Amino acid sequence: MNGPRKLLYVKSFGCQMNVYDSRRMADTLAPQGYVETAAADDADLVILNTCHIREKAAEKVYSELGRLRRMKDAAASEGRDLVIAVAGCVAQAEGEEIIRRQPAVDLVFGPQSYHRLPELLARAARDGKAVDTEFPVDNKFEHLAEPTPAATRARGVSAFVTVQEGCDKFCTFCVVPYTRGAEVSRPAQKILTEIEHLAAAGVREVTLIGQNVNAYHGEGPDSRPWSLARLLRRVAQVGGIDRLRYTTSHPRDMDDDLIAAHRDLHELMPQLHLPVQSGSDRILAAMNRRHSRADYLDVVKRLRDARPDLALTSDFIVGFPGETESDFAATLSLVSDVGYSGAFSFKYSPRPGTPGADMDDQIDEQTKSERLQRLQQAIDRNQAAFNRRCLGMSFDVLFERPGRYAGQLVGRSPYLQPVQATAPAALIGGIATVTITEVASNSLFGALAPGAQPRAPQPALLPAGA
Protein backbone atom coordinates (compact mmCIF):
# COMPACT_ATOMS: atom_id res chain seq x y z
CA MET A 1 0.00 0.00 0.00
CA ASN A 2 1.41 3.39 -0.90
CA GLY A 3 -0.80 5.93 0.82
CA PRO A 4 -3.45 6.38 3.49
CA ARG A 5 -6.68 4.39 3.45
CA LYS A 6 -9.26 5.82 1.05
CA LEU A 7 -12.88 4.86 0.66
CA LEU A 8 -14.23 3.59 -2.64
CA TYR A 9 -17.86 3.24 -3.65
CA VAL A 10 -18.66 1.45 -6.89
CA LYS A 11 -22.22 1.40 -8.18
CA SER A 12 -23.00 -1.12 -10.92
CA PHE A 13 -25.75 -0.78 -13.45
CA GLY A 14 -26.80 -3.45 -15.91
CA CYS A 15 -25.42 -6.88 -16.50
CA GLN A 16 -23.40 -9.38 -14.49
CA MET A 17 -20.38 -8.45 -16.52
CA ASN A 18 -20.56 -5.02 -14.90
CA VAL A 19 -20.90 -6.49 -11.42
CA TYR A 20 -17.79 -8.54 -12.07
CA ASP A 21 -15.93 -5.58 -13.58
CA SER A 22 -16.80 -3.46 -10.53
CA ARG A 23 -15.22 -6.05 -8.30
CA ARG A 24 -12.16 -6.16 -10.45
CA MET A 25 -11.86 -2.36 -10.35
CA ALA A 26 -11.94 -2.56 -6.56
CA ASP A 27 -9.23 -5.24 -6.71
CA THR A 28 -7.13 -3.06 -9.03
CA LEU A 29 -7.42 -0.13 -6.61
CA ALA A 30 -6.80 -2.10 -3.40
CA PRO A 31 -2.99 -1.76 -3.65
CA GLN A 32 -3.49 2.05 -3.80
CA GLY A 33 -5.12 1.93 -0.37
CA TYR A 34 -8.75 1.93 -1.51
CA VAL A 35 -11.22 0.05 0.66
CA GLU A 36 -14.81 -0.47 -0.44
CA THR A 37 -17.59 1.27 1.45
CA ALA A 38 -21.32 0.59 1.27
CA ALA A 39 -22.44 4.21 0.82
CA ALA A 40 -21.43 7.03 -1.49
CA ASP A 41 -21.70 9.68 1.29
CA ASP A 42 -18.38 9.03 2.94
CA ALA A 43 -16.46 7.87 -0.14
CA ASP A 44 -13.32 9.53 -1.52
CA LEU A 45 -13.90 7.98 -4.94
CA VAL A 46 -17.24 7.06 -6.48
CA ILE A 47 -17.30 5.01 -9.68
CA LEU A 48 -20.54 4.61 -11.61
CA ASN A 49 -20.17 1.50 -13.70
CA THR A 50 -22.76 2.10 -16.37
CA CYS A 51 -24.76 0.10 -18.89
CA HIS A 52 -25.90 1.32 -22.27
CA ILE A 53 -27.78 -1.63 -23.66
CA ARG A 54 -31.26 -0.21 -23.42
CA GLU A 55 -33.02 3.11 -23.22
CA LYS A 56 -32.82 5.52 -20.33
CA ALA A 57 -29.51 4.11 -19.12
CA ALA A 58 -27.67 7.33 -19.94
CA GLU A 59 -30.42 9.47 -18.41
CA LYS A 60 -30.24 7.45 -15.20
CA VAL A 61 -26.51 8.06 -15.09
CA TYR A 62 -26.93 11.82 -15.53
CA SER A 63 -29.50 12.03 -12.77
CA GLU A 64 -27.23 9.99 -10.47
CA LEU A 65 -24.39 12.35 -11.39
CA GLY A 66 -26.54 15.33 -10.36
CA ARG A 67 -26.87 13.77 -6.90
CA LEU A 68 -23.15 13.09 -6.76
CA ARG A 69 -22.34 16.68 -7.72
CA ARG A 70 -24.28 17.88 -4.67
CA MET A 71 -22.37 15.37 -2.56
CA LYS A 72 -19.10 16.60 -4.02
CA ASP A 73 -20.04 20.21 -3.16
CA ALA A 74 -20.95 19.17 0.39
CA ALA A 75 -17.65 17.30 0.75
CA ALA A 76 -15.74 20.34 -0.58
CA SER A 77 -17.37 22.58 2.05
CA GLU A 78 -15.93 20.18 4.67
CA GLY A 79 -12.52 20.41 2.99
CA ARG A 80 -12.83 16.90 1.53
CA ASP A 81 -12.39 15.91 -2.09
CA LEU A 82 -14.82 13.50 -3.73
CA VAL A 83 -13.56 12.12 -7.03
CA ILE A 84 -16.32 11.10 -9.45
CA ALA A 85 -15.63 8.56 -12.17
CA VAL A 86 -17.91 7.16 -14.86
CA ALA A 87 -17.00 3.76 -16.25
CA GLY A 88 -18.66 1.14 -18.44
CA CYS A 89 -20.60 1.30 -21.66
CA VAL A 90 -22.21 4.75 -21.26
CA ALA A 91 -18.71 6.10 -20.66
CA GLN A 92 -17.50 4.32 -23.78
CA ALA A 93 -20.39 5.64 -25.86
CA GLU A 94 -20.53 9.23 -24.57
CA GLY A 95 -16.87 9.92 -23.76
CA GLU A 96 -16.11 13.61 -23.11
CA GLU A 97 -19.77 14.50 -23.56
CA ILE A 98 -20.25 13.30 -19.98
CA ILE A 99 -17.85 15.90 -18.57
CA ARG A 100 -19.40 18.55 -20.80
CA ARG A 101 -22.86 17.79 -19.42
CA GLN A 102 -21.71 17.28 -15.84
CA PRO A 103 -18.47 19.11 -15.10
CA ALA A 104 -18.26 17.60 -11.60
CA VAL A 105 -17.07 14.37 -13.23
CA ASP A 106 -13.31 13.89 -12.94
CA LEU A 107 -12.74 10.74 -14.88
CA VAL A 108 -14.42 8.87 -17.76
CA PHE A 109 -13.15 5.49 -18.88
CA GLY A 110 -14.47 2.63 -20.99
CA PRO A 111 -14.53 -1.12 -20.32
CA GLN A 112 -11.18 -1.56 -22.05
CA SER A 113 -9.30 0.71 -19.64
CA TYR A 114 -9.95 -0.76 -16.19
CA HIS A 115 -6.42 -1.99 -15.73
CA ARG A 116 -5.16 1.59 -16.24
CA LEU A 117 -7.34 2.91 -13.42
CA PRO A 118 -4.56 3.90 -10.96
CA GLU A 119 -2.75 5.73 -13.75
CA LEU A 120 -5.98 7.46 -14.88
CA LEU A 121 -6.72 8.60 -11.33
CA ALA A 122 -3.24 10.07 -11.08
CA ARG A 123 -3.80 11.81 -14.41
CA ALA A 124 -7.15 13.24 -13.23
CA ALA A 125 -5.50 14.50 -10.03
CA ARG A 126 -2.72 16.15 -12.01
CA ASP A 127 -4.67 17.58 -14.95
CA GLY A 128 -8.08 18.06 -13.36
CA LYS A 129 -9.81 15.61 -15.75
CA ALA A 130 -9.05 12.36 -17.55
CA VAL A 131 -10.91 10.56 -20.34
CA ASP A 132 -9.92 7.17 -21.70
CA THR A 133 -12.27 5.43 -24.09
CA GLU A 134 -9.73 4.02 -26.53
CA PHE A 135 -9.90 0.43 -27.64
CA PRO A 136 -6.32 -0.56 -26.87
CA VAL A 137 -4.42 -2.92 -29.09
CA ASP A 138 -3.23 -4.87 -26.07
CA ASN A 139 -5.43 -7.34 -24.27
CA LYS A 140 -6.93 -5.92 -21.13
CA PHE A 141 -7.17 -9.36 -19.52
CA GLU A 142 -3.41 -9.51 -19.44
CA HIS A 143 -3.14 -6.52 -17.13
CA LEU A 144 -5.92 -7.04 -14.63
CA ALA A 145 -4.79 -7.69 -11.10
CA GLU A 146 -5.37 -11.36 -10.31
CA PRO A 147 -7.56 -11.36 -7.23
CA THR A 148 -6.01 -12.69 -4.07
CA PRO A 149 -7.86 -15.02 -1.68
CA ALA A 150 -8.16 -12.04 0.72
CA ALA A 151 -9.83 -9.98 -1.99
CA THR A 152 -12.28 -12.72 -2.83
CA ARG A 153 -13.20 -13.56 0.76
CA ALA A 154 -16.61 -12.53 2.05
CA ARG A 155 -18.09 -12.38 -1.41
CA GLY A 156 -20.46 -15.24 -0.85
CA VAL A 157 -20.67 -18.77 -2.10
CA SER A 158 -21.50 -18.05 -5.70
CA ALA A 159 -19.14 -16.07 -7.92
CA PHE A 160 -18.95 -14.77 -11.46
CA VAL A 161 -15.76 -15.15 -13.43
CA THR A 162 -15.28 -13.37 -16.75
CA VAL A 163 -13.84 -15.68 -19.36
CA GLN A 164 -14.62 -13.76 -22.53
CA GLU A 165 -15.48 -10.22 -23.46
CA GLY A 166 -16.83 -8.38 -26.44
CA CYS A 167 -18.75 -9.62 -29.42
CA ASP A 168 -18.25 -9.99 -33.16
CA LYS A 169 -21.84 -10.90 -33.97
CA PHE A 170 -23.24 -7.42 -34.71
CA CYS A 171 -26.91 -8.04 -34.10
CA THR A 172 -28.46 -4.94 -35.64
CA PHE A 173 -30.12 -3.78 -32.39
CA CYS A 174 -27.09 -4.13 -30.13
CA VAL A 175 -24.39 -1.70 -28.95
CA VAL A 176 -22.16 -4.35 -27.38
CA PRO A 177 -19.84 -4.84 -30.37
CA TYR A 178 -19.26 -1.06 -30.34
CA THR A 179 -18.95 -0.48 -26.59
CA ARG A 180 -17.21 -3.71 -25.60
CA GLY A 181 -15.32 -4.21 -28.82
CA ALA A 182 -14.18 -7.39 -30.52
CA GLU A 183 -14.35 -10.77 -28.90
CA VAL A 184 -11.41 -11.55 -26.62
CA SER A 185 -10.98 -14.72 -24.56
CA ARG A 186 -8.99 -14.97 -21.37
CA PRO A 187 -6.29 -17.67 -21.16
CA ALA A 188 -7.61 -20.81 -19.46
CA GLN A 189 -4.84 -20.94 -16.88
CA LYS A 190 -5.70 -17.49 -15.51
CA ILE A 191 -9.32 -18.51 -15.20
CA LEU A 192 -8.37 -21.72 -13.41
CA THR A 193 -6.11 -19.88 -10.99
CA GLU A 194 -8.85 -17.40 -10.19
CA ILE A 195 -11.36 -20.19 -9.61
CA GLU A 196 -8.93 -22.04 -7.34
CA HIS A 197 -8.61 -18.85 -5.26
CA LEU A 198 -12.37 -18.52 -5.14
CA ALA A 199 -12.77 -22.14 -4.08
CA ALA A 200 -10.21 -21.62 -1.31
CA ALA A 201 -12.25 -18.62 -0.13
CA GLY A 202 -15.39 -20.77 0.19
CA VAL A 203 -17.04 -20.32 -3.20
CA ARG A 204 -19.04 -23.39 -4.26
CA GLU A 205 -20.65 -22.19 -7.45
CA VAL A 206 -19.00 -20.45 -10.38
CA THR A 207 -20.74 -18.80 -13.32
CA LEU A 208 -18.45 -18.24 -16.27
CA ILE A 209 -19.51 -15.01 -17.94
CA GLY A 210 -19.01 -13.26 -21.24
CA GLN A 211 -21.18 -11.37 -23.71
CA ASN A 212 -20.81 -14.30 -26.05
CA VAL A 213 -19.51 -16.84 -23.60
CA ASN A 214 -19.91 -19.94 -25.75
CA ALA A 215 -17.68 -18.37 -28.40
CA TYR A 216 -14.86 -18.80 -25.84
CA HIS A 217 -11.59 -19.79 -27.48
CA GLY A 218 -8.92 -18.88 -24.93
CA GLU A 219 -5.43 -20.27 -24.96
CA GLY A 220 -5.16 -23.50 -22.98
CA PRO A 221 -2.21 -24.59 -20.83
CA ASP A 222 -1.22 -26.74 -23.85
CA SER A 223 -0.92 -23.49 -25.91
CA ARG A 224 -3.88 -24.58 -28.05
CA PRO A 225 -7.22 -22.77 -28.14
CA TRP A 226 -9.68 -24.29 -25.70
CA SER A 227 -13.41 -24.33 -26.32
CA LEU A 228 -15.89 -23.48 -23.57
CA ALA A 229 -16.73 -27.19 -23.27
CA ARG A 230 -13.08 -28.02 -22.65
CA LEU A 231 -12.77 -25.22 -20.12
CA LEU A 232 -15.90 -26.38 -18.28
CA ARG A 233 -14.60 -29.95 -18.08
CA ARG A 234 -11.39 -28.68 -16.49
CA VAL A 235 -13.09 -26.22 -14.12
CA ALA A 236 -15.36 -29.05 -12.95
CA GLN A 237 -12.22 -30.73 -11.56
CA VAL A 238 -11.33 -27.82 -9.26
CA GLY A 239 -11.78 -29.07 -5.69
CA GLY A 240 -14.61 -27.37 -3.82
CA ILE A 241 -16.50 -26.17 -6.90
CA ASP A 242 -19.73 -28.15 -6.92
CA ARG A 243 -21.75 -26.12 -9.36
CA LEU A 244 -21.00 -24.58 -12.73
CA ARG A 245 -23.01 -22.28 -14.96
CA TYR A 246 -22.20 -20.04 -17.91
CA THR A 247 -23.89 -17.07 -19.49
CA THR A 248 -24.71 -15.52 -22.01
CA SER A 249 -24.71 -17.84 -24.99
CA HIS A 250 -25.49 -17.35 -28.65
CA PRO A 251 -27.48 -20.18 -30.30
CA ARG A 252 -24.99 -20.35 -33.17
CA ASP A 253 -22.09 -21.19 -30.88
CA MET A 254 -23.85 -24.10 -29.13
CA ASP A 255 -21.63 -26.84 -30.58
CA ASP A 256 -21.87 -30.61 -30.09
CA ASP A 257 -19.10 -30.67 -27.53
CA LEU A 258 -20.82 -28.06 -25.37
CA ILE A 259 -24.13 -29.90 -25.65
CA ALA A 260 -22.35 -33.10 -24.61
CA ALA A 261 -20.96 -31.30 -21.54
CA HIS A 262 -24.58 -30.86 -20.39
CA ARG A 263 -24.93 -34.64 -20.54
CA ASP A 264 -21.56 -35.52 -18.98
CA LEU A 265 -20.83 -32.96 -16.26
CA HIS A 266 -22.96 -33.31 -13.17
CA GLU A 267 -21.44 -30.04 -11.89
CA LEU A 268 -22.96 -28.21 -14.85
CA MET A 269 -26.35 -27.07 -13.59
CA PRO A 270 -29.42 -27.88 -15.69
CA GLN A 271 -30.26 -24.29 -16.56
CA LEU A 272 -29.23 -22.34 -19.63
CA HIS A 273 -29.82 -18.76 -20.73
CA LEU A 274 -30.12 -18.94 -24.50
CA PRO A 275 -31.51 -15.69 -25.92
CA VAL A 276 -33.54 -15.99 -29.11
CA GLN A 277 -34.87 -12.38 -29.33
CA SER A 278 -37.70 -13.22 -31.77
CA GLY A 279 -39.62 -16.22 -33.09
CA SER A 280 -40.01 -14.81 -36.59
CA ASP A 281 -37.51 -15.75 -39.31
CA ARG A 282 -38.04 -12.42 -41.04
CA ILE A 283 -37.19 -10.47 -37.88
CA LEU A 284 -34.32 -12.80 -36.96
CA ALA A 285 -32.83 -12.05 -40.39
CA ALA A 286 -33.35 -8.30 -39.97
CA MET A 287 -31.70 -8.56 -36.56
CA ASN A 288 -28.73 -10.31 -38.20
CA ARG A 289 -29.02 -13.12 -35.67
CA ARG A 290 -27.66 -15.60 -38.20
CA HIS A 291 -29.99 -18.37 -37.08
CA SER A 292 -33.56 -19.25 -37.93
CA ARG A 293 -36.38 -20.28 -35.65
CA ALA A 294 -35.84 -23.90 -36.78
CA ASP A 295 -32.09 -23.69 -35.98
CA TYR A 296 -32.92 -22.48 -32.48
CA LEU A 297 -35.52 -25.20 -31.90
CA ASP A 298 -33.03 -27.79 -33.15
CA VAL A 299 -30.41 -26.61 -30.61
CA VAL A 300 -33.05 -26.75 -27.87
CA LYS A 301 -33.98 -30.30 -28.87
CA ARG A 302 -30.36 -31.47 -28.87
CA LEU A 303 -29.78 -29.85 -25.49
CA ARG A 304 -32.85 -31.52 -24.03
CA ASP A 305 -31.85 -34.87 -25.51
CA ALA A 306 -28.56 -34.46 -23.64
CA ARG A 307 -30.12 -33.14 -20.44
CA PRO A 308 -33.88 -33.78 -20.30
CA ASP A 309 -34.55 -31.61 -17.25
CA LEU A 310 -32.75 -28.57 -18.71
CA ALA A 311 -34.50 -25.31 -17.77
CA LEU A 312 -34.22 -22.70 -20.49
CA THR A 313 -34.42 -18.94 -20.20
CA SER A 314 -34.22 -16.34 -22.94
CA ASP A 315 -34.24 -12.66 -23.86
CA PHE A 316 -36.82 -11.24 -26.25
CA ILE A 317 -37.17 -7.93 -28.01
CA VAL A 318 -40.59 -6.73 -29.14
CA GLY A 319 -41.23 -4.00 -31.65
CA PHE A 320 -38.06 -4.38 -33.69
CA PRO A 321 -38.42 -2.25 -36.88
CA GLY A 322 -40.86 -3.87 -39.28
CA GLU A 323 -42.29 -6.35 -36.75
CA THR A 324 -45.84 -7.17 -37.85
CA GLU A 325 -48.58 -8.73 -35.77
CA SER A 326 -47.84 -12.07 -37.44
CA ASP A 327 -44.09 -11.77 -36.62
CA PHE A 328 -45.06 -11.12 -33.05
CA ALA A 329 -47.45 -14.09 -33.08
CA ALA A 330 -44.47 -16.24 -34.11
CA THR A 331 -42.61 -15.05 -31.00
CA LEU A 332 -45.57 -15.99 -28.81
CA SER A 333 -45.78 -19.42 -30.41
CA LEU A 334 -42.05 -19.97 -29.91
CA VAL A 335 -42.50 -19.27 -26.21
CA SER A 336 -45.11 -21.97 -25.94
CA ASP A 337 -43.11 -24.39 -28.14
CA VAL A 338 -40.01 -24.11 -25.94
CA GLY A 339 -41.61 -23.80 -22.50
CA TYR A 340 -39.25 -21.46 -20.68
CA SER A 341 -38.58 -21.42 -16.94
CA GLY A 342 -38.36 -17.63 -17.22
CA ALA A 343 -37.31 -14.91 -19.65
CA PHE A 344 -36.51 -11.24 -19.96
CA SER A 345 -38.39 -9.20 -22.51
CA PHE A 346 -37.71 -5.68 -23.70
CA LYS A 347 -39.21 -3.07 -25.96
CA TYR A 348 -36.88 -2.39 -28.85
CA SER A 349 -34.90 0.75 -28.16
CA PRO A 350 -32.94 2.29 -31.06
CA ARG A 351 -29.31 2.58 -29.99
CA PRO A 352 -27.45 5.37 -31.79
CA GLY A 353 -24.87 4.01 -34.20
CA THR A 354 -26.50 0.59 -34.63
CA PRO A 355 -28.10 -0.38 -37.98
CA GLY A 356 -31.51 -0.92 -36.35
CA ALA A 357 -31.71 2.73 -35.38
CA ASP A 358 -31.62 3.75 -39.06
CA MET A 359 -34.17 1.20 -40.29
CA ASP A 360 -37.51 2.30 -41.70
CA ASP A 361 -40.71 0.99 -40.13
CA GLN A 362 -39.88 1.87 -36.53
CA ILE A 363 -42.73 0.61 -34.37
CA ASP A 364 -44.78 3.05 -32.34
CA GLU A 365 -44.50 3.09 -28.57
CA GLN A 366 -48.05 1.97 -27.91
CA THR A 367 -47.72 -1.15 -30.07
CA LYS A 368 -44.43 -1.99 -28.35
CA SER A 369 -46.00 -1.63 -24.90
CA GLU A 370 -49.00 -3.71 -25.84
CA ARG A 371 -46.85 -6.50 -27.32
CA LEU A 372 -44.52 -6.42 -24.34
CA GLN A 373 -47.43 -6.93 -22.02
CA ARG A 374 -48.79 -9.88 -24.02
CA LEU A 375 -45.34 -11.47 -24.21
CA GLN A 376 -44.74 -11.04 -20.51
CA GLN A 377 -48.04 -12.72 -19.75
CA ALA A 378 -47.03 -15.68 -21.93
CA ILE A 379 -43.65 -15.89 -20.21
CA ASP A 380 -45.26 -15.68 -16.77
CA ARG A 381 -47.53 -18.59 -17.70
CA ASN A 382 -44.45 -20.61 -18.77
CA GLN A 383 -42.65 -19.74 -15.55
CA ALA A 384 -45.64 -20.58 -13.35
CA ALA A 385 -46.03 -23.94 -15.12
CA PHE A 386 -42.33 -24.68 -14.66
CA ASN A 387 -42.46 -23.78 -10.97
CA ARG A 388 -45.61 -25.85 -10.45
CA ARG A 389 -43.84 -28.90 -11.86
CA CYS A 390 -41.27 -28.50 -9.06
CA LEU A 391 -43.91 -29.01 -6.37
CA GLY A 392 -43.14 -32.19 -4.44
CA MET A 393 -39.76 -32.60 -6.11
CA SER A 394 -36.56 -32.88 -4.09
CA PHE A 395 -33.35 -31.32 -5.26
CA ASP A 396 -30.11 -29.90 -3.99
CA VAL A 397 -30.13 -26.29 -2.88
CA LEU A 398 -27.00 -24.23 -2.40
CA PHE A 399 -27.78 -21.97 0.54
CA GLU A 400 -26.48 -18.45 0.09
CA ARG A 401 -27.74 -16.23 2.91
CA PRO A 402 -30.36 -15.73 5.64
CA GLY A 403 -33.93 -15.72 4.29
CA ARG A 404 -36.74 -13.28 4.81
CA TYR A 405 -37.88 -14.77 8.13
CA ALA A 406 -35.88 -15.77 11.19
CA GLY A 407 -34.68 -19.35 10.97
CA GLN A 408 -34.93 -19.41 7.18
CA LEU A 409 -32.21 -19.51 4.61
CA VAL A 410 -32.42 -18.74 0.96
CA GLY A 411 -30.55 -20.59 -1.72
CA ARG A 412 -30.75 -21.56 -5.35
CA SER A 413 -32.17 -24.66 -6.95
CA PRO A 414 -30.22 -26.32 -9.78
CA TYR A 415 -32.68 -24.50 -12.10
CA LEU A 416 -31.70 -21.14 -10.57
CA GLN A 417 -34.95 -20.49 -8.73
CA PRO A 418 -34.60 -18.91 -5.28
CA VAL A 419 -35.62 -21.44 -2.62
CA GLN A 420 -36.57 -20.51 0.95
CA ALA A 421 -36.33 -23.18 3.63
CA THR A 422 -36.06 -23.44 7.39
CA ALA A 423 -32.45 -24.44 7.96
CA PRO A 424 -29.63 -23.76 10.43
CA ALA A 425 -27.42 -20.75 9.66
CA ALA A 426 -24.42 -23.09 9.63
CA LEU A 427 -25.72 -24.38 6.33
CA ILE A 428 -24.91 -21.12 4.51
CA GLY A 429 -22.41 -22.10 1.86
CA GLY A 430 -23.61 -25.68 2.06
CA ILE A 431 -25.70 -27.84 -0.23
CA ALA A 432 -28.64 -29.83 1.09
CA THR A 433 -31.57 -31.69 -0.40
CA VAL A 434 -34.83 -29.80 -0.11
CA THR A 435 -38.34 -31.00 -0.87
CA ILE A 436 -40.49 -28.30 -2.46
CA THR A 437 -43.71 -27.75 -0.52
CA GLU A 438 -45.02 -24.53 -1.99
CA VAL A 439 -44.43 -22.44 -5.09
CA ALA A 440 -44.88 -18.74 -5.77
CA SER A 441 -44.35 -16.90 -9.05
CA ASN A 442 -40.71 -16.07 -8.41
CA SER A 443 -39.56 -18.42 -5.70
CA LEU A 444 -40.03 -21.81 -4.16
CA PHE A 445 -40.48 -22.84 -0.56
CA GLY A 446 -39.29 -26.13 0.82
CA ALA A 447 -38.24 -28.23 3.76
CA LEU A 448 -34.93 -29.95 4.27
CA ALA A 449 -35.61 -33.50 3.14
CA PRO A 450 -36.09 -35.74 6.20
CA GLY A 451 -33.02 -37.82 6.82
CA ALA A 452 -31.08 -35.89 4.19
CA GLN A 453 -27.55 -35.40 5.39
CA PRO A 454 -26.73 -31.76 4.73
CA ARG A 455 -23.33 -31.48 3.17
CA ALA A 456 -21.85 -28.65 5.20
CA PRO A 457 -19.32 -26.38 3.57
CA GLN A 458 -15.99 -28.09 3.25
CA PRO A 459 -12.76 -26.16 3.40
CA ALA A 460 -11.87 -26.33 -0.27
CA LEU A 461 -8.79 -28.25 -1.27
CA LEU A 462 -6.52 -26.52 -3.67
CA PRO A 463 -5.43 -28.97 -6.33
CA ALA A 464 -1.69 -29.23 -6.83
CA GLY A 465 -1.05 -27.35 -10.06
CA ALA A 466 -3.68 -26.94 -12.75
Ligand code: 5AD
Ligand atom coordinates in the same frame (compact mmCIF):
# COMPACT_ATOMS: atom_id res chain seq x y z
N1 5AD B 1 -33.37 -2.69 -27.42
C1 5AD B 1 -34.00 -3.54 -26.59
N2 5AD B 1 -33.40 -4.60 -26.03
C2 5AD B 1 -32.10 -4.80 -26.30
N3 5AD B 1 -31.25 -5.73 -25.88
C3 5AD B 1 -30.04 -5.48 -26.42
N4 5AD B 1 -30.10 -4.37 -27.19
C4 5AD B 1 -31.38 -3.93 -27.13
C5 5AD B 1 -32.06 -2.85 -27.71
N5 5AD B 1 -31.46 -2.01 -28.53
C6 5AD B 1 -31.62 -6.85 -25.04
C7 5AD B 1 -31.44 -8.17 -25.79
C8 5AD B 1 -30.22 -8.75 -25.12
C9 5AD B 1 -30.38 -8.21 -23.72
C10 5AD B 1 -29.14 -8.25 -22.89
O1 5AD B 1 -30.80 -6.88 -23.90
O2 5AD B 1 -32.58 -8.97 -25.58
O3 5AD B 1 -30.19 -10.16 -25.18
Ligand code: SF4
Ligand atom coordinates in the same frame (compact mmCIF):
# COMPACT_ATOMS: atom_id res chain seq x y z
FE1 SF4 C 1 -25.27 -8.04 -28.79
FE2 SF4 C 1 -25.89 -9.95 -30.56
FE3 SF4 C 1 -23.40 -9.80 -29.55
FE4 SF4 C 1 -25.42 -10.60 -27.97
S1 SF4 C 1 -24.67 -11.68 -29.81
S2 SF4 C 1 -23.81 -9.11 -27.45
S3 SF4 C 1 -27.11 -9.35 -28.73
S4 SF4 C 1 -24.39 -8.31 -30.86
